[in-house]
Amino acid sequence: MSDRTDLLIVGAGPAGMAAAVTARRHGLSVRVVDDQPAPGGQIWRGIETVAATPRAKRLGESYLAGAERAAAFRACGADYESASQLWQIEPGFRAFVTRGGKARAVTAQAIILATGAQERPMPFPGWTLPGVLTVGAAQILLKTADSVPEQPVWIAGCGPLPLLYMTQLLAAGGRIAGFLDTTPRGRLGPALRHLPRGLGRLGDLMKGLSWSLALRRAGIPIIRHVTELRAEGEGRLQRLRYRTEAGQEAEVPAEVLLVHEGVVPNIHAPLALGCAVSWHAGQHCYVPVLDAWGETSQANIFVAGDGAGIGGAEAAEPRGRLAALRIAAKLGRLDDATAETAAAPERSALSSALALRPLLDAFYAPRPQLYAPPDETLVCRCEEVTAGELRARAVEGRPGPNQLKAFTRAGMGPCQGRQCGYTMAHIVAAAQGRSVEEVGFYRIRPPLKPVTLGELASLDEQEPAA
Amino acid sequence: MFRKLHDPGPQAVTIFIDGRPVTAELGESVAAVLLRQQEGWSRTTPVSQSPRAPYCMMGVCFECLVEIDGQGSVQSCLTPVANGMHIARQQGRRSLSA
Numbered sequence: 001m002s003d004r005t006d007l008l009i010v011g012a013g014p015a016g017m018a019a020a021v022t023a024r025r026h027g028l029s030v031r032v033v034d035d036q037p038a039p040g041g042q043i044w045r046g047i048e049t050v051a052a053t054p055r056a057k058r059l060g061e062s063y064l065a066g067a068e069r070a071a072a073f074r075a076c077g078a079d080y081e082s083a084s085q086l087w088q089i090e091p092g093f094r095a096f097v098t099r100g101g102k103a104r105a106v107t108a109q110a111i112i113l114a115t116g117a118q119e120r121p122m123p124f125p126g127w128t129l130p131g132v133l134t135v136g137a138a139q140i141l142l143k144t145a146d147s148v149p150e151q152p153v154w155i156a157g158c159g160p161l162p163l164l165y166m167t168q169l170l171a172a173g174g175r176i177a178g179f180l181d182t183t184p185r186g187r188l189g190p191a192l193r194h195l196p197r198g199l200g201r202l203g204d205l206m207k208g209l210s211w212s213l214a215l216r217r218a219g220i221p222i223i224r225h226v227t228e229l230r231a232e233g234e235g236r237l238q239r240l241r242y243r244t245e246a247g248q249e250a251e252v253p254a255e256v257l258l259v260h261e262g263v264v265p266n267i268h269a270p271l272a273l274g275c276a277v278s279w280h281a282g283q284h285c286y287v288p289v290l291d292a293w294g295e296t297s298q299a300n301i302f303v304a305g306d307g308a309g310i311g312g313a314e315a316a317e318p319r320g321r322l323a324a325l326r327i328a329a330k331l332g333r334l335d336d337a338t339a340e341t342a343a344a345p346e347r348s349a350l351s352s353a354l355a356l357r358p359l360l361d362a363f364y365a366p367r368p369q370l371y372a373p374p375d376e377t378l379v380c381r382c383e384e385v386t387a388g389e390l391r392a393r394a395v396e397g398r399p400g401p402n403q404l405k406a407f408t409r410a411g412m413g414p415c416q417g418r419q420c421g422y423t424m425a426h427i428v429a430a431a432q433g434r435s436v437e438e439v440g441f442y443r444i445r446p447p448l449k450p451v452t453l454g455e456l457a458s459l460d461e462q463e464p465a466a
Numbered sequence: 467m468f469r470k471l472h473d474p475g476p477q478a479v480t481i482f483i484d485g486r487p488v489t490a491e492l493g494e495s496v497a498a499v500l501l502r503q504q505e506g507w508s509r510t511t512p513v514s515q516s517p518r519a520p521y522c523m524m525g526v527c528f529e530c531l532v533e534i535d536g537q538g539s540v541q542s543c544l545t546p547v548a549n550g551m552h553i554a555r556q557q558g559r560r561s562l563s564a
Contacts, residue, residue: 035525035544036525036544037544037546042524046493049493054472055471055472083544101537118522118524118526119522128516128518128521128529130467130506130507130517130518130519131467131506131519132521133519133520133521133522133523134521134522134523136522136523136524137520137521137522137523137524138523140523140524140543141468141498141501141523144493144494144495144498145468145470145491145494145495145498145499146470146471146472147468147469147470147471147494147498147501147502148468148469148471149467149468149469150467150468150469172471173471235507235516235517236506236507236517236519255467256467256468266526381518381521381527381529382511382528383513384511384513384514384516413528414528414531414539415526415527415528418526418527419526419527450539
């Protein structure tokens with residue numbers, strides 16, 4: 001396989017696959033690297049193996065739709081490298097990728113980062129105990145391992161994903177102990193202001209309502225407006241305590257607790273490449289600054305999919321195709337007018353896919369307590385730094401997140417701040433009376449994923465001596 | 467913590483967790499198998515030696531690090547099982563002499 005390619009795509013989810021198919025159609029050589037063992041991203045995880053099994057049906061139609069996308073991607077002629085981790089991109093571009101314990105450099109003229117989203121970190125006392133997982137993690141276990149919690153499971157949080165997962169879990173014969181809904185009181189009014197724009201997506205709204213109804217029909221206990229959570233146990237989750245806005249408190253036995261408070265774009269790669277980001281007030285996270293094609297502030301680096309701002313799979317595909325069209329034009333395979341013509345239906349598909357998003361963002365915006373956990377909460381899971389320690393340090397000389405990282409090691413562990421970055425920013429902002437946007441985020445440096453010395457040394461085998 | 471809904475049948479393989487043979491299914495990740503064990507944890511932390519288990523299952527939390535076939539700190543949620551694989555739960559920080 002050549003180590004030169006016109007286009008390098010990072011991520012083989014909906015955006016990456018759509019971009020690859022479009023770029024190949026216009027004659028570009030395309031390399032796709034992805035850290036998963038098979039294409040599909042998170043939404044279509046394991047689709048190639050699962051589609052033919054009896055469990056595929058109960059995972060729903062939007063999951064099954066991934067099968068034809070994966071097949072089209074496999075057939076498009078892109079070089080696809082699964083189980084590969086991208087850890088550095090140098091100007092020019094030279095991208096460094098590790099696969100099977102060996103590192104290699106790939107030279108590309110343009111790059112599309114289609115690295116998707118991660119679940120919004122949700123710190124509370126005890127969230128590091130074995131037995132506490134994210135709802136996304138449980139859904140991946142259902143899709144790829146056909147596994148469900150052994151005992152009736154507690155689910156806490158908000159957003160469409162918990163509703164979808166609970167529906168899928170019931171269909172699979174799983175049992176739910178209760179749903180601790182963290183959506184604050186009074187969200188409906190502000191959310192409904194965005195209804196006119198979302199009217200074209202009534203089908204999606206109905207789907208969400210049908211999930212809620214199915215849960216109610218199944219008699220699942222739903223506790224509304226939960227503001228505080230506490231997981232307790234010796235070496236594993238055994239008890240769960242919660243408190244609601246109205247002051248109702250309870251302690252319940254629990255073996256597995258699944259949590260979810262929405263998703264945020266993976267911004268580590270764009271940040272490390274020096275791409276400008278801006279604070280998205282509606283989605284309460286950073287998003288890369290992009291032009292109408294998805295090009296970042298760094299020429300020839302594009303972001304497509306949920307990494308560009310949360311929009312779901314249906315928005316990810318047109319974003320991927322738009323980026324590929326622009327790159328084909330920039331590399332001279334397509335004239336600008338033809339690219340514009342081809343872009344028109346993609347732009348309209350994107351706009352339609354995003355129509356319901358402002359309503360969802362307003363309804364499920366993170367509750368105020370989310371990033372203000374009690375002092376004993378571990379904010380940095382890796383280095384075990386508490387909220388109390390960060391608060392105490394944050395008032396000594398107004399340090400920013402990077403100084404606090406140096407003082408406390410928060411953000412220095414293997415996850416590289418993916419689980420503590422936003423909490424850190426909010427704690428600093430609250431302690432110093434500044435806005436989260438003003439406080440900023442960790443400075444992200446390569447390697448984007450941990451790399452061993454052995455992997456680095458293996459680069460030598462690839463490059464002929466000068 | 468978790469249970470599998472079907473019998474793997476011909477897709478079944480055997481992997482070893484801390485030396486104990488365990489049935490797994492081709493196509494699933496090592497982390498998924500760990501979560502089906504009586505002891506669902508994957509490692510203890512380098513700072514306080516407290517147990518951790520797979521948390522995100524999508525490669526962003528690094529709680530599922532284990533030793534696989536002699537290589538330390540591998541993300542078990544990104545690693546599909548293979549017949550005869552040896553998994554060791556990781557205890558605390560890695561020793562320099564190991």
